Amino acid sequence: xxxxxxxxxxxxxxxxxxxxxxxxxxxxxxxxxxxxxxxxxxxxxxxxxxxxxxxxxxxxxxxxxxxxxxxxxxxxxxxxxxxxxxxxxxxxxxxxxxxxxxxxxxxxxxxxxxxxxxxxxxxxxxxxxxxxxxxxxxxxxxxxxxxxxxxxxxxxxxxxxxxxxxxxxxxxxxxxxxxxxxxxxxxxxxxxxxxxxxxxxxxxxxxxxxxxxxxxxxxxxxxxxxxxxxxxxxxxxxxxxxxxxxxxxxxxxxxxxxxxxxxxxxxxxxxxxxxxxxxxxxxxxxxxxxxxxxxxxxxxxxxxxxxxxxxxxxxxxxxxxxxxxxxxxxxxxxxxxxxxxxxxxxxxxxxxxxxxxxxxxxxxxxxxxxxxxxxxxxxxxxxxxxxxxxxxxxxxxxxxxxxxxxxxxxxxxxxxxxxxxxxxxxxxxxxxxxxxxxxxxxxxxxxxxxxxxxxxxxxxxxxxxxxxxxxxxxxxxxxxxxxxxxxxxxxxxxxxxxxxxxxxxxxxxxxxxxx
Amino acid sequence: xxxxxxxxxxxxxxxxxxxxxxxxxxxxxxxxxxxxxxxxxxxxxxxxxxxxxxxxxxxxxxxxxxxxxxxxxxxxxxxxxxxxxxxxxxxxxxxxxxxxxxxxxxxxxxxxxxxxxxxxxxxxxxxxxxxxxxxxxxxxxxxxxxxxxxxxxxxxxxxxxxxxxxxxxxxxxxxxxxxxxxxxxxxxxxxxxxxxxxxxxxxxxxxxxxxxxxxxxxxxxxxxxxxxxxxxxxxxxxxxxxxxxxxxxxxxxxxxxxxxxxxxxxxxxxxxxxxxxxxxxxxxxxxxxxxxxxxxxxxxxxxxxxxxxxxxxxxxxxxxxxxxxxxxxxxx
Numbered sequence: 070x071x072x073x074x075x076x077x078x079x080x081x082x083x084x085x086x087x088x089x090x091x092x093x094x095x096x097x098x099x100x101x102x103x104x105x106x107x108x109x110x111x112x113x114x115x116x117x118x119x120x121x122x123x124x125x126x127x128x129x130x131x132x133x134x135x136x137x138x139x140x141x142x143x144x145x146x147x148x149x150x151x152x153x154x155x156x157x158x159x160x161x162x163x164x165x166x167x168x169x170x171x172x173x174x175x176x177x178x179x180x181x182x183x184x185x186x187x188x189x190x191x192x193x194x195x196x197x198x199x200x201x202x203x204x205x206x207x208x209x210x211x212x213x214x215x216x217x218x219x220x221x222x223x224x225x226x227x228x229x230x231x232x233x234x235x236x237x238x239x240x241x242x243x244x245x246x247x248x249x250x251x252x253x254x255x256x257x258x259x260x261x262x263x264x265x266x267x268x269x270x271x272x273x274x275x276x277x278x279x280x281x282x283x284x285x286x287x288x289x290x291x292x293x294x295x296x297x298x299x300x301x302x303x304x305x306x307x308x309x310x311x312x313x314x315x316x317x318x319x320x321x322x323x324x325x326x327x328x329x330x331x332x333x334x335x336x337x338x339x340x341x342x343x344x345x346x347x348x349x350x351x352x353x354x355x356x357x358x359x360x361x362x363x364x365x366x367x368x369x370x371x372x373x374x375x376x377x378x379x380x381x382x383x384x385x386x387x388x389x390x391x392x393x394x395x396x397x398x399x400x401x402x403x404x405x406x407x408x409x410x411x412x413x414x415x416x417x418x419x420x421x422x423x424x425x426x427x428x429x430x431x432x433x434x435x436x437x438x439x440x441x442x443x444x445x446x447x448x449x450x451x452x453x454x455x456x457x458x459x460x461x462x463x464x465x466x467x468x469x470x471x472x473x474x475x476x477x478x479x480x481x482x483x484x485x486x487x488x489x490x491x492x493x494x495x496x497x498x499x500x501x502x503x504x505x506x507x508x509x510x511x512x513x514x515x516x517x518x519x520x521x522x523x524x525x526x527x528x529x530x531x532x533x534x535x536x537x538x539x540x541x542x543x544x545x546x547x548x549x550x551x552x553x554x555x556x557x558x559x560x561x562x563x564x565x566x567x568x569x570x571x572x573x574x575x576x577x578x579x580x581x582x583x584x
Numbered sequence: 585x586x587x588x589x590x591x592x593x594x595x596x597x598x599x600x601x602x603x604x605x606x607x608x609x610x611x612x613x614x615x616x617x618x619x620x621x622x623x624x625x626x627x628x629x630x631x632x633x634x635x636x637x638x639x640x641x642x643x644x645x646x647x648x649x650x651x652x653x654x655x656x657x658x659x660x661x662x663x664x665x666x667x668x669x670x671x672x673x674x675x676x677x678x679x680x681x682x683x684x685x686x687x688x689x690x691x692x693x694x695x696x697x698x699x700x701x702x703x704x705x706x707x708x709x710x711x712x713x714x715x716x717x718x719x720x721x722x723x724x725x726x727x728x729x730x731x732x733x734x735x736x737x738x739x740x741x742x743x744x745x746x747x748x749x750x751x752x753x754x755x756x757x758x759x760x761x762x763x764x765x766x767x768x769x770x771x772x773x774x775x776x777x778x779x780x781x782x783x784x785x786x787x788x789x790x791x792x793x794x795x796x797x798x799x800x801x802x803x804x805x806x807x808x809x810x811x812x813x814x815x816x817x818x819x820x821x822x823x824x825x826x827x828x829x830x831x832x833x834x835x836x837x838x839x840x841x842x843x844x845x846x847x848x849x850x851x852x853x854x855x856x857x858x859x860x861x862x863x864x865x866x867x868x869x870x871x872x873x874x875x876x877x878x879x880x881x882x883x884x885x886x887x888x889x890x891x892x893x894x895x896x897x898x899x900x901x902x903x904x905x906x907x908x909x910x911x912x913x914x915x916x
Contacts, residue, residue: 411802
């Protein structure tokens with residue numbers, strides 16, 4: 070066995086008296102790809118943030134590369150040989166790709182920046198990803214996946230001995246994931262270790278050597294991936310017996326599918342919708358009580374379509390009809406008044422209001438209805454909040470806890486409650502289970518299921534095929550801004566959807582091409 | 585078990601830090617009061633209290649509006665100039681230079697309402713620039729910061745307007761129930777703003793817009809309208825403060841009224857613990873922040889240290905306050 074590169078022993082950390090880590094351990098060998106898994110709130114992020122100097126540990130010992138390692142800032146960790154790629158890309162959008170890659174280790178000549186050398190360096194690093202882009206372009210001209218690759222190039226450029234990847238694949242499509250895995254294997258061949266954090270178990274088995282499973286702030290198991298079945302892994306994460314882990318991959322398993330065919334007039338009908346560069350010709354319809362899945366690769370125009378329907382972006386062509394009447398919301402407020410709800414994809418960016426409490430976040434949309442003459446009726450508000458916290462099983466210390474202190478899954482439940490509280494006719498859910506743990510995922514899926522049974526129509530955008538296949542009454546597939554296929558539930562299969570998504574996939578390879 | 589023993593003192597020290605970060609402003613204020621009780625002669629007198637409150641009132645009045653603006657993630661640099669505009673306009677009206685009023689009380693009432701509303705209208709203009717053209721608040725309000733004082737000078741032809749109109753000057757010179765009138769105005773505004781932030785839909789909208797504008801929009805909140813309103817309120821507050829200043833001085837000099845007020849107000853807000861990046865607001869904190877800055881100045885002056893040195897200390901307090909805030913934020 071290779072030498073141990075990193076050894077974190079008995080790490081403890083508490084926030085405001087509440088322990089996030091209690092004597093957790095992690096040990097990484099040189100040149101291995103090590104998976105770090107656990108439900109949200111298990112302590113993975115805290116562990117990583119302590120390692121990278123973002124938080125200080127309360128107790129415990131860290132040895133890295135044969136010496137004691139205790140850094141005070143992410144910069145120091147980077148200089149010490151640990152680079153991190155976060156889920157949310159932390160780069161400078163207005164500066165060029167080359168500048169971003171060389172940020173913090175700019176090449177100088179006679180005291181001035183040596184641009185040719187930096188461009189050359191950036192090009193060489195990017196080339197490992199098989200993408201060909203102009204490194205002088207500003208970063209923001211590229212899509213998320215490309216930005217992710219640039220972030221990784223940057224980490225490699227720091228000659229890191231250990232690269233931490235925190236859910237690096239959450240914004241990548243399948244092909245890009247493949248490229249990323251090639252890069253990881255290459256890193257490994259170069260003797261670099263990788264800590265790989267992901268909620269997608271399949272990926273772990275593809276690329277990782279060993280896994281450390283965390284639960285409730287402790288490391289509960291470390292094992293070679295090959296010695297651990299997927300079921301055993303999930304069971305360890307959840308702290309349950311294998312027999313208890315459901316055989317269904319999603320909690321939609323028991324859904325009874327209705328309206329497989331029917332003459333009923335559609336609740337929402339979208340024809341030839343066109344908006345911006347991402348939505349070119351989108352067509353679909355949905356009936357009352359249906360869950361409609363919107364599938365497609367990253368950048369296929371799903372989110373953009375939803376934003377137009379919700380009035381956040383403006384339509385440039387085509388027709389949207391709600392209950393048979395043309396529907397042109399000027400802004401989200403219009404759409405909300407018409408009975409729509411939109412749970413957005415990025416919780417941090419346009420979902421939660423971090424400094425506000427659970428109660429405030431939950432009642433944000435409903436607030437005008439909870440107010441008389443502009444004064445909030447606190448009693449009515451408290452009642453609603455209490456009802457929904459109980460109904461959705463939100464785990465928080467109380468309605469007044471700040472939402473930013475909750476785990477991703479619980480934040481998502483609050484955001485769902487925010488819309489359910491308005492009792493909408495049509496709820497758009499954009500990646501409702503992205504980045505949340507297995508347990509919360511199942512709860513949210515069965516909640517969506519129950520809501521649809523009560524007559525709510527759901528437009529569900531999801532990159533998780535099982536979710537769409539097991540949950541949706543019908544699925545529409547988008548490809549590069551066009552609707553390309555419709556499947557009734559009985560015709561759904563992974564094979565069919567993937568074929569529709571990928572059919573004659575043109576040079577999307579230019580993942581770089583300015584989007 | 586050993587872990588439990590180890591972590592116990594840690595969690596306690598954390599609570600202390602939490603406590604200090606949350607109530608830091610109050611603690612500093614109390615410390616200053618205690619220090620003065622011991623060190624400054626005659627500190628515990630109604631006179632000292634009134635001197636300090638009178639001097640701090642205009643800053644607090646402006647800072648109340650500023651707190652709301654900053655809570656939306658904005659900033660208002662124009663408040664000093666808007667004070668000058670209101671201060672220039674009011675004497676023109678109650679001295680009868682525009683229209684002659686038979687009754688001085690009517691003239692004063694019209695002067696006060698019109699000049700404050702004009703300041704509010706200029707505030708609304710700030711908000712319009714910011715929401716309609718998507719100009720950054722610091723730039724948009726810089727427009728009136730520069731032009732506003734010019735407008736005030738043009739209106740008065742650059743003349744100093746001196747007056748002696750007790751019917752108007754009560755707002756800066758009189759006492760009701762032994763309390764200076766401007767202090768009563770200040771208290772009413774602080775109370776109203778605190779109540780608004782805590783209990784109204786508008787207060788929630790301000791915090792939501794400042795906390796996450798995109799999320800607020802997707803929740804159907806009237807983001808632009810909310811912003812225009814806070815800048816309007818900031819303008820109104822500045823207008824009122826302008827009237828108080830000219831009433832105290834018995835004169836209005838467009839060059840001087842409200843000079844540097846924007847920075848005093850921002851300092852009070854920052855020391856009071858309102859996050860300059862928006863999403864959080866503490867009107868009471870702003871009041872305490874202004875009191876701290878005032879009290880430090882008073883303490884130094886009362887103990888024979890010159891005003892110039894007091895400015896340096898004022899800056900040090902702001903640095904300390906921002907540092908405290910960062911401590912608070914880093915653990916979040």
